[in-house]
Each structure stands twice: as C-alpha cells, then as structure tokens.
Amino acid sequence: MVRALEKYIRPGIKTTPFCPGCGHGILMGLILRAIDELQMDMKKMLFVSGIGCAAWIPSPHYNGDTLHTLHGRALAFATGAKLFNPELCVMVISGDGDLSSIGGNHLIHAARRNLDLKVICANNMIYGMTGGQVASTTPKGTKTSTTDEGNPYPPFDLCRLVKAAGATYVARYSVTQPVALVRAIKRILLREGFSFIEVLSPCPTQYGRRNRLDRPEDLIRDLIRRCVTEEEAEGMTDEELAEKIITGEFLA
C-alpha cells in the first residue's frame, strides 16, 4: 500500500517535517489513500494551504498543483482559482488556527457561498508551529504556553459553525478512525459543494507535554477513548459527554 501511494508524492521528497507522534503524517497518507482509491487525476488537483504545521501536509509533498498561501487566507486564494478554472478539483488542507481563527471570516463566507471546495481542517487544538499557544479550538482548561493556568475560554465547535454558515457536507473524524475518515474524504472528492471535514490530529510536542499526555501513544489512546459516534453519545449523561468528542457525518 505504501509503495502504491508513492506516485502521489513529489519526486525527491524523502521525509516529512512533522514531529514524532504528530497526526498530520497519518492524515497526509489517508488523503492520498482516498485519492488513490478513486484514481483521481493529480494533474487536475490543486491543493491550497495556509500557514502552520497542517499547511505542510500538501506542500511540497503532494505531486499535484500546490498553493501554499498566507496565514488564514487559503480559502480566499482557493475561491479565486476555483472560480476561474472550475475544472480544477480544489482541496484546501490547513490547520485549526489558520482556518478558524485568523481565517475565520473566510471560512464562514466560503461555506455560505457553497462553492465546490473540499476543506480538510487538521485540528490539533493548538498553535503547534509557533510554540504551543492557545487556539480558538483549545478545550477550556487546557494548559498552553499562553494559558499556563488553563484556557479560560470555550472552544469553537467547527462543525456546527460551518454547518450553520451554509456548508453542504460536514463531518468530524480523528486520525484514529482511518477507515471512516478515508470514506469521508472519498465522499467529498466525489460530491459538489462546500465540504468540510474536521480531522482531530494529536500534537504531543506542544499540546500533550503540557497536559500530561507526553508520549505519542498517550494522545492516541486519549483520542480513541474520547471519540464517540452520535448514536453512542445519545445515551450519555452531560457529565460523561463533557470530555467526549462526537465524530461522524453531521451533514451529508
């Protein structure tokens, strides 16, 4: 399988820049797996990303057209490219801070327009590249380099936000749910309209070590324990639900 995906990697790329235990490498592979299963033409694919760790998932690794843009602006660049050349299959891959904080306005407006953009938001719940500062997606109470006593504010629920703004496909999965995630990526590659998948991706380097989840496997286990389906969530008490992350397709 790994060999089969090599043709989607830009020649000469031998390593990824991700830290040990980072979930972005898993996501990078899963997106390619979906592309491979659908036999997508990489020459017609444009991958747009912003700034941050997740923005490096497609650039320079993917062997299609890649546009590594400014912090927060990936969706605006993607809008221009897609509108002028509708033949392009435009996928935006970027982080939570990039897409939902500095780029939050572009996110809701892109969803409102329901332009055919396939958005994958790698959510590690923190600003990884800049040193672990609190993000708009960091859970309340979490310790970060700018909230050493715990984050005083609640996070965005990105799926609800994007759904309310007008997206026509919304899903959330964790990199610990590879089969479901690949299925969702394939679905957005085949459909038209603004599609949004929030992908939970562990960051042991910046998130885990400040929150007693130092080792990569600690964060992976934590995600497996916390991710539940909508059906599973139905029978749970509010107390039980407080630390859970509901995954699945919320709008399909």
Add this chain to the structure above:
Amino acid sequence: MPLKSLQSSFLKGTFYLSGNEASAEGAIAAGCRFYAGYPITPSSELMERMAFRLREVGGVFIQMEDEIASICAVIGASWAGAKAMTATSGPGFSLMQEAIGYAAFTETPCVIVDVQRAGPCTGQATRVGSGDMMQVKWGSHGDYQIIAFSPWSSQEMYDFTIKAFNLSEKYRVPAFVMADEAVGHLRETVRIPEKIEIWNRKKQKGIPPFGTEEADGVPPMPSFGEGERLLVTGSTHDALGYRKTDDPEVHSKLVQRINLKILNHRKEIVETEEYFLEDAEVAILSYGFTARSSLYAVKGLRKEGRRVGMMRLKTIWPFPDEKVSELGKKVRKILVPEMNLGQVAGEVKKYVTCEVISFNQTNGEIIRPEKIKEELRKIL
C-alpha cells in the same frame, strides 16, 4: 513574441466616462477576466462596472467578504491563468498589503487600482488625497519592487490600466494604478483606439517557474491544471518552488532577482512628460490630478513671460530617477505640489542637488492652480 496587437473588440470610439469607468474598460480591453473586490468609496463604481462587463465578456466577478480576501482571490485566479484585478482605496489598500508582498515574492501578475482618498485611517472617504504614494512602494514587509502609474485623466485611467496589465504580465509583478478621488470621479472624453497592444504572460513547459540564469530575469509562468505540478509558496523558494527557509544563498538570490528584474528595466518602464522645460529656471514636478492644476499654473505664468516648466511623472514606481536627476541639473529650483505631506518630494530630493520645495495640502480638496501660481511666484 508575447506582444501582439489586438482589436479592442468592445468599446471603440469616443466616450464620456468617469475615471473609474474608464479604468474598468481598460481592464476589459487588456484581457482582464477576473475581478474580486469589496465596496469602498471612492472606487466602487469601478467594481460595479466590472460586475456587468465581466458578465458580458464571459469573465468571473466576485464580491468577496473583505479586501484581504479580494486580493487573495485575485492571486489565486492569476495562478489559475487569469488576468486578474481588484480596486480599492486607502483602508482597503492597507488591508491588502500582506498579500501584495505575497504577489511580489511569488511573482504573480495582478493589477490593483487604488483610488486614493483623504487619509490617514477612515479620514474623509469622499474627499481627495494622494497619501498612498509611499505605501504602494513600501506597504508590505521586506524588499520588493512593484510598478505604479499615476493617471491625471479619464483617458489615462483607460491607458494606464492597460499598461499596468501589460507590464504586470511581462515582469510578473503586481502593478498599480494610483488614481485619486478626483481622477476616479472626473467625467470627461475618453478616446478608445482601434487597436491596442496587449502582452500575455510567457508560458513554457518544463522550465523552472521561479528562477532564471540571469540575475534579473523573469521566468515563464505556467498555470494550475496544465500538468506542471506547480509548487507555489510565499516562503523563500528555489527555482522549482521548493521551500528553502534557512538557505542564505537562495534567499539572497531570490530577493535580489525580484528587485533587479524591475530596477534593471527602469528605462523600459518609466514614463515622464515635459512641458516648457527648454529654457525653464524653475520647474514643477507633478503627478496625478494635481498635475492638471500645475500645468494650468505654468501656462499662466508663461503668458507673463516667466521661465517656468513642468515635468509630469506618469510612472511613480520604479521612480524615474534619471529623468528627475537631469531635471535637477537643468533648473535652479523644483516645486513639488502634493496632496500629502511631501511623499514624492522626499524621493525627488534623493536624486537632485538643486533646491526642492515641497508644497503640501491635506485638506481633502484638490490643489487649485491659483495656489500653485502663488507658490511659484514666491520662488521665481
């Protein structure tokens, strides 16, 4: 050769147009097929005209959520193969600065019309100013070059928008039409020629899109979807587009080249115009709408037999240093009237040894000919 003659297939003949409308027509004639913008006084008429003209010619128009998104969409469309533009005014222009640096560094052709109003900040939205003359050159961080024109008529809003597209495509650089409220809203005769010259970006398969052998070269520019598997990034990159974020040589070479490709071609880019300079002792150096008042003042004083002349800058950036330097050798004094606090006068002082007198007015009104005459009399 990428330069070709094109029948201007849309408007032909003589029209009564505002500067903003004329600029939109110039864009359509130059081949602009993508516009993204956000409403802002005093530039909005340009966007409104583009909205229906692009529909007529099969282009793409979109009103974005803000000016940042507008310029980013323009850059995205440019890489998808479009001749693309946006228009704005001071506050929106400030918002666009980061992405203008991106366009300069990734060598993305695009045209931005800035219809300047009285700043700083929100200032006087419906009043005139030319306070963005330095911002257009230095607004984004780091060292880069751009091309900027300063029109004084509706006719030049048409002509310079075409020039901006041509040079933007030729040098792969953001190009600006630095209009002001007075020129943007001025309504006068515009003559649209039968034929105009159009430059389209060079395309060549398999050639590195971000580097040349020459230190001041312009590489060909492929588009997305052509199978070139482009790697476009605003980080420092090598000739193929690979990020090189800690290589001193690659960074220095790239920064040098994006500057030299413009500076070494200054002679082909810059344009100035001279009036009554043959025997002039004192000269006005003027640009934009103010140059109309300046010329009126000069003509008036000439009738009185005074030896005054005028140089008009059609190109502001790259700065016409040689022409200005020659002027400085010819005359005793240069008067620079501006609707700002001496932005271009400061630049003039860099290149001349004669006395430079800055005459400034920042009250949201045009500088009237009588005022310029008065100033001239003081220094004659």
